Amino acid sequence: MPQSSALSQKPLKLLSNRVWRTYYGGRLIEAWQGIESAQDNSFPEEWIASVVQARNAGREDKVEGLSWVEVDGEAPVSLKELVEAQPVSFLGERHAQVYGGHLGVLVKVLDSSERLTIQVHPDRQAAQKLFQSAFGKTEAWYILGGRVINGEDPYILYGFKPGMTREKWEQLFWMQDIEGMLQSLNKIKVEPGQVFIVEGGMPHAIGSGCFLLEIQEPTDYTIRVERTTPSGREIADFMCHQGIGFDRMFDCFHYDVYTEEEVAAAFRLQPKLVHESKGFTESSLISYEDTRYFALSSVEIATSCVLGQQGSFSILVVAAGAGNLVWNEGRIQVKQGDQIFLPAGLEELRCERTDGVKLHLLSCFPPQALLVTHTEDLHTD
Secondary structure, eight states, rough: OOHHHHHHOOOOEEEOOEEEOOOBBBBHHHHHHTOOOOOBSOEEEEEESOOOOHHHHHHGGGOOOOOEEEESSSEEEEEHHHHHHSSHHOHHHHHHHHHTOOOOEEEEEBSSSSSOEEOOOOHHHHHHHOOOOOOOEEEEEEEEEEEOOBBOOOOEEEEEOOOOHHHHHHHHHHHOOHHHHHTTTEEEEOOOTOOEEEEOOOOOOOEEEEEEEEOOOOOOEEEEEBBTTTTSOOOOOOHHHHHHHHHHGGOOOOOBOOOHHHHHHHEEEOOOOEESSSSSEEEEEOTTTTTOOEEEEEEEEEEEEEOTTTTOEEEEEEEEEEEEEEEEEEEEEEEOEEEEEOOTTTTTEEEOOSSSSEEEEEEOOOOOOOOOOOOGOOOOO
């Protein structure tokens, strides 16, 4: 392995990291990454800066989900091994004191050619009780784009409609009344640039045609209530209840109810302008006021800008354009679809646009490293 101390002071390009899921998609990811003959398949997600292994029944031997770092002249290096070996150098002292060698965050890009099964993720309290995990799976979606599937625009299913109870929801599950389940959730059309936060416990499903970036707590606990996907793929029992059993999985749901207007008001986040100049524009898409589990910013660069790390790490996703990343020891070229890990040891990075369109970067940040002793703030193995 190359000297870790040197790697902790430079931007690290991550290799593409496609992950098998129970639904089909991925064509827009491949087109976005510049792959010719892009097509849909069973790998509709790109996991970015991941130290989390995917939980796929029957594929445990694949060790899917973990990210690898591209190193010039060397074999790829596991991001997980790097940060666990030197957490302070890569993640920052404050973060390492709370989370050890765990990033505390996971970023994905998803493209769905079919509706995902209706699902829920545990909040931290349920994750601790049911999975003995310090992390739940609160997440948020930034809509990158989409496509029309079978004449239908991209959409999401989000939140129980008024009238739902746990008893009714369990009955719909045992009857496998899929239409009844679908009618129990709000159906919301989505457009590029929109942001939705999906707190642990919130029932939801990403609809067909959605191309989005997801930032989330770093687990793969997904409770599914459909035994078969819309395309007819059978869902294994484990992929429904994640090992806790069919009865206990209903403890993961919150049974609050919402109208579509209430969902938009409470859970669709509005971007906040942080900086605007001839050189670049920065907007906060998700702030620590929205959730302390992660943050997300959009930086559109007309000429150049400087990013500061402030003693922690971050993750860059090149949403559009091309450019150079410049630091004291060198520079690398980046283009649309690239993913870069910025270690805490890299104090400052200059980003320069090089082609005819703005260089659009999405900056993803870890949870607030609050030095408290609550169970939910303890790092996990």
